[in-house]
Amino acid sequence: NAGVMQNPRHLVRRRGQEARLRCSPMKGHSHVYWYRQLPEEGLKFMVYLQKENIIDESGMPKERFSAEFPKEGPSILRIQQVVRGDSAAYFCASSPTGGFLAFFGQGTRLTVV
């Protein structure tokens, strides 16, 4: 678990602000997945990225949400103009080969006030 680093751990934003969540995968892992856990729900897939490419963003809301995984640096999940319904725990997982999700980060808990 400690290998996948997410920051910040907690993020408070006012409605209408932008939230940026960062995920540094484990060393040697080039596949990153973002999942979201809304209150009282299970984790739900948002987006799957490889270095510089979005492979599958079918789980991501069409508006206000974007993700990137640049050649250098962490993967970023960006939420523009946050609303109360965006309050959730956002988890990142990484994989060396795109296989099953063995390694999750500790998550970022976003609270929109």
Place this chain on the structure above:
Amino acid sequence: DQQVKQNSPSLSVQEGRISILNCDYTNSMFDYFLWYKKYPAEGPTFLISISSIKDKNEDGRFTVFLNKSAKHLSLHIVPSQPGDSAVYFCAASVGYTGNQFYFGTGTSLTVIP
């Protein structure tokens, strides 16, 4: 559309006894199933998996059973220990890649010393 369901939000078991956590799914195409364990303020940790070609997989104190006809799987922990107290998520997928996993809502297990 909750394709993976954990109908028991919580479970309490005495130390040394068996813990049985249940999970039901609706999609008959799911062919890979996993259990994750999650402590508060941490990300999920992979515990054990089973593919649809098997009906049982064992790893130490943890055994997962799969009943494909009933679309049901269960995780048995024997003997239960206080350190097992956590939230347990089951997940299912069609195929083996991390963007295809559907998670249940979790069962909070408390092992009483």
